[in-house]
Amino acid sequence: xxxxxxxxxxxxxxxxxxxxxxxxxxxxxxxxxxxxxxxxxxxxxxxxxxxxxxxxxxxxxxxxxxxxxxxxxxxxxxxxxxxxxxxxxxxxxxxxxxxxxxxxxxxxxxxxxxxxxxxxxxxxxxxxxxxxxxxxxxxxxxxxxxxxxxxxx
Amino acid sequence: xxxxxxxxxxxxxxxxxxxxxxxxxxxxxxxxxxxxxxxxxxxxxxxxxxxxxxxxxxxxxxxxxxxxxxxxxxxxxxxxxxxxxxxxxxxxxxxxxxxxxxxxxxxxxxxxxxxxxxxxxxxxxxxxxxxxxxxxxxxxxxxxxxxxxxxxxxxxxxxxxxxxxxxxxxxxxxxxxxxxxxxxxxxxxxxxxxxxxxxxxxxxxxxxxxxxxxxxxxxxxxxxxxxxxxxxxxxxxxxxxxxxxxxxxxxxxxxxxxxxxxxxxxxxxxxxxxxxxxxxxxxxxxxxxxxxxxxxxxxxxxxxxxxxxxxxxxxxxxxxxxxx
Ligand SMILES: [Zn+2]
Ligand SMILES: [Zn+2]
Numbered sequence: 001x002x003x004x005x006x007x008x009x010x011x012x013x014x015x016x017x018x019x020x021x022x023x024x025x026x027x028x029x030x031x032x033x034x035x036x037x038x039x040x041x042x043x044x045x046x047x048x049x050x051x052x053x054x055x056x057x058x059x060x061x062x063x064x065x066x067x068x069x070x071x072x073x074x075x076x077x078x079x080x081x082x083x084x085x086x087x088x089x090x091x092x093x094x095x096x097x098x099x100x101x102x103x104x105x106x107x108x109x110x111x112x113x114x115x116x117x118x119x120x121x122x123x124x125x126x127x128x129x130x131x132x133x134x135x136x137x138x139x140x141x142x143x144x145x146x147x148x149x150x151x152x153x
Numbered sequence: 154x155x156x157x158x159x160x161x162x163x164x165x166x167x168x169x170x171x172x173x174x175x176x177x178x179x180x181x182x183x184x185x186x187x188x189x190x191x192x193x194x195x196x197x198x199x200x201x202x203x204x205x206x207x208x209x210x211x212x213x214x215x216x217x218x219x220x221x222x223x224x225x226x227x228x229x230x231x232x233x234x235x236x237x238x239x240x241x242x243x244x245x246x247x248x249x250x251x252x253x254x255x256x257x258x259x260x261x262x263x264x265x266x267x268x269x270x271x272x273x274x275x276x277x278x279x280x281x282x283x284x285x286x287x288x289x290x291x292x293x294x295x296x297x298x299x300x301x302x303x304x305x306x307x308x309x310x311x312x313x314x315x316x317x318x319x320x321x322x323x324x325x326x327x328x329x330x331x332x333x334x335x336x337x338x339x340x341x342x343x344x345x346x347x348x349x350x351x352x353x354x355x356x357x358x359x360x361x362x363x364x365x366x367x368x369x370x371x372x373x374x375x376x377x378x379x380x381x382x383x384x385x386x387x388x389x390x391x392x393x394x395x396x397x398x399x400x401x402x403x404x405x406x407x408x409x410x411x412x413x414x415x416x417x418x419x420x421x422x423x424x425x426x427x428x429x430x431x432x433x434x435x436x437x438x439x440x441x442x443x444x445x446x447x448x449x450x451x452x453x454x455x456x457x458x459x460x461x462x463x464x465x466x467x468x469x470x471x472x473x474x475x476x477x
Contacts, residue, residue: 016270017223019239053272060268060277064303068268077271084198084239091235096197096221097172113169114199128239132223132274 001034001146002027005127009141011039011081013134020129024145030120032148035104035127037083039141042100043076052077052135079139080132085115088123092116094130120147157365157383159373160352161342161403162191162212165219165228165263165292165327171197174332177205183333184212188403189342190352195228197221198238207354215354219263223270225278228327231358232258246280250287259361261290263327265311266304285315290323290361293468294368297328297337309468313425316449316471323366323385323470338411338458340371340404346384364470371404371413374454374467382472390446390474395420397438399454413466416456423448446477 005024026033044052053071061068083102084094093115095102104112111117129141167173168180173196175183184192194206195217203216217230220238225246229236234256241249253260262278269277282288293308315322326343328336346365347356360366364385367375377383379394397418404413415433420442422428429440433456444450449471458464 056268056270056272060266060272061303064307067303074268074272080271080274082198091237093201094171094198096199111201114171114196114201116199116201130239132221133271135271 001032001148003144004147005143005145007143009129009143011129011131011134011139011141013137015131016134018131020131020141022127022129022143024125024127026120026122026125026147028122028147028149030122030147031107031150033106033120034146035083035085035102036144036146037102037104037142039079039081039100039139041079041136041139042098043078044135045076049075049077049135077133077135079134079136081134081139081141082130082132083143084128084130086126086128087118088121088125089118092118120150157346157348158350158352159344159346159367159375160190160357161188161373162193162345162352162357163187163189163328163330164193164261164290164325164343165195165295166192166330167196167219168194168202170199170202171219171221172331174334175330177202180330181206181209181212181214187339188407191215191345191354191357193217193228193230193357195219195230213352213354213357215357221275223275225265225280226263226267226276227280228261228263229253230259230261230361231354232256241280243279244281247283247287250282250284254287259289259358260287261292261325261361262288263292264295264304264308264329265291266307267295285318285320285322288320288322290325290366291315292327293324294326294341295329297339297341313421316451317423319447321364321449321471321473323361323364324368324468325361325366326368338370338409340407340409340411341369342371343368344373344375346375366470367467368469369467370458370464371401371407371409371411372415372454372466373400373403374398374415374452375469376452376472378472384469384472387473387475388444390444390448390477393442393444395440395442397440397452399433399436399438412457412459414457415454415466416462417454419453419455420450421453422450444474446474448474450474
């Protein structure tokens with residue numbers, strides 16, 4: 001396996017609701033692509049989390065705030081940074097789920113949940129991180145992408 | 154000509170391809186057990202489950218993807234090409250909706266008043282839609298407790314205000330089904346009105362496009378005019394004889410623990426004004442309405458759920474009257 005991308009990003013609360021684009025190049029047609037992705041911390045608890053949950057309740061429930069449970073019932077709050085993938089020929093899916101440690105494997109005929117199998121042409125690919133929620137002071141994301149060259153490539 | 158039939162469907166489902174607990178096979182099996190004839194597969198930001206699901210016949214599956222963005226969740230159904238969800242902006246949603254329609258897709262608004270980020274990321278609808286005629290359907294009831302929940306009441310109010318502005322938007326129920334644990338009112342569904350006795354994905358799509366939907370906690374409830382017009386149609390104003398049908402047979406077959414006792418049939422029109430209210434008695438009832446031009450009229454079934462009175466049991470999409 002050849003490592004085609006390895007990077008660490010420190011994501012800040014200001015980057016909530018933005019996409020972080022990580023372009024990479026496949027130097028050959030691949031038979032297998034493996035994405036290893038982790039981020040930490042995952043959760044925020046206690047008083048700071050309560051404050052954020054209450055702000056969310058006041059903003060979105062508005063005048064109906066009293067019909068909702070207490071802010072503490074929504075804890076812990078979670079960072080959520082999901083990952084999507086583009087091949088040179090288009091969108092290859094997304095892993096929209098909470099796990100802060102993920103491994104995704106794609107081949108021509110199979111793919112991990114959320115992703116679309118298909119040919120893995122050499123060329124310009126793109127991984128994107130989607131900062132759906134960033135509730136801690138920062139969050140560190142680590143991405144590693146490895147590729148295995150196709151045998152008749 | 155084939156008759157219109159009403160098929161119980163679940164229009165909002167997730168699997169392991171996003172953050173659901175169901176495998177595709179488990180989702181299909183559970184839908185089958187709940188006597189659902191059709192489902193929409195709407196995993197967050199992916200259509201990866203469709204390859205496995207699309208060959209299912211009981212239930213049939215209409216493919217889709219819930220755009221799970223920072224400013225709202227929008228199920229997109231049967232779009233022939235990928236339209237990018239990742240660069241949707243609060244003021245740019247109309248353009249995205251046009252692109253979706255250009256690819257033959259349908260778009261709905263999911264749970265518009267769910268709490269947003271960070272509690273349910275992007276769950277609150279913040280998009281500023283300029284032209285609501287680009288929105289095909291609106292989830293007026295989400296999850297399983299359609300009648301006692303602030304966010305559903307707000308969604309129904311939003312829908313009513315859009316109808317008042319002249320937009321024709323189909324109402325839907327969406328369980329936002331991720332797992333069986335914690336499901337309330339397991340009989341709740343959207344009934345889709347389709348021609349013929351067999352439901353197809355194309356029929357589901359046509360029903361949503363033509364506003365042939367009934368949102369229900371369980372009972373099937375709809376109306377027809379003497380001339381055969383029904384939910385979603387555009388008809389002349391004036392005197393109109395309606396026949397209401399209340400059918401609890403699916404609820405009975407499901408052996409759910411929930412009980413539904415219909416008490417009242419109501420018809421609402423512009424401004425949320427109730428223009429008819431009659432006691433619910435039996436499967437078939439008739440009434441005569443005097444319909445004003447350029448109005449909407451929707452029927453609702455009210456009654457008891459699990460012994461508690463004053464519950465909405467079903468809401469039909471409106472029938473619309475022609476402009477003068
Ligand atoms: Zn959603
Ligand atoms: Zn959903």
